[in-house]
Amino acid sequence: MDILIVTPAGKGTRKGNRVTALRWAGHLRALGHRVRLGTAYAGEPCDLLVALHARRSHGAAAAFRAARSGAPLVVALTGTDLYQDLPASAEARSSLALASRLVVLQPRAERALPEEVRGKVRVIYQSARPVAPLAPPEGAFRVCLLAHLREVKDPLLAARAVSRLPASSRVSLVHLGAALDPADAARAAEAAAAEPRYRWLGDRPRREALRTLAGSRLLLVTSRLEGGANVVTEAIANRVPVLSTRIEGSLGLLGEDYPGYFPVGDAAALAALLDRAEREPAFLEELRARVEALAPLVAPADERARWRALLEELGGPERARPSAGEEE
Known part of the structure; x- marks a missing residue:
């Protein structure tokens, strides 16, 4: 098949949507398909469109459905789609109706969707591979935060939590992630100056970020919402325990009874x-054992097999129209 993946994250960015699109492109090419990435659909011929983000890629989804009414359209849903945009965005809801299938990154995501589209939902866990760890300084209990400085990530919550630890604590928090505006950078620099156990390293190469994660004792997830964070699957692949806000995206990946959750915005609990x-x-070993048990879910072979099954289910252009009971 000739496949176009549309993502609002443009070429050269390190945003999660771009990382996901690139990884999916690799799997689909390995399955024998021709794959291109873009930020819009301009009427070019293709057998399948994968639109990543229901609201922000709605224009591409609508244009593709108008041009290729019989071709399959897969809409992949992000955290902001599921837990922020859908109630208020007619465009996001329209993308659900236009789609032949809906891809989500963890099974609890289906609960956020209207009942009439749930039959279209397929879960494809994001995959990751272990990397060589970047060793922490001797004697440090290094924990890491991999998050851009965006409000939805609540990244400075981690610095506030570390500042509450006793003076004897060996915790060293390393934060890697880009500042999207100068004010965010200033706030992170101010937090680092106030708390010597917090270091913000800014936007770093993906390989360095993964090696830092692999060499850490814990990954921190402070987000207010996530669809199924790739950084959590990367922690699972590297057997790194996770402390996360109790949000649907993490519950769907780590399990309802995982013991490492804390309330959104609660620095004292973290x-x-x-x-x-x-x-x-x-306790640390319990967290690690729970994460290790999830490793098969994030294996690249599993993600590729789920994409193969989805494409076989769609069966090509002639079978792409919504099935009986689904909204055209």
């Missing part, structure tokens, strides 16, 4: 978990 993980080896 500090308590950090303190416990540092002081109680049994």
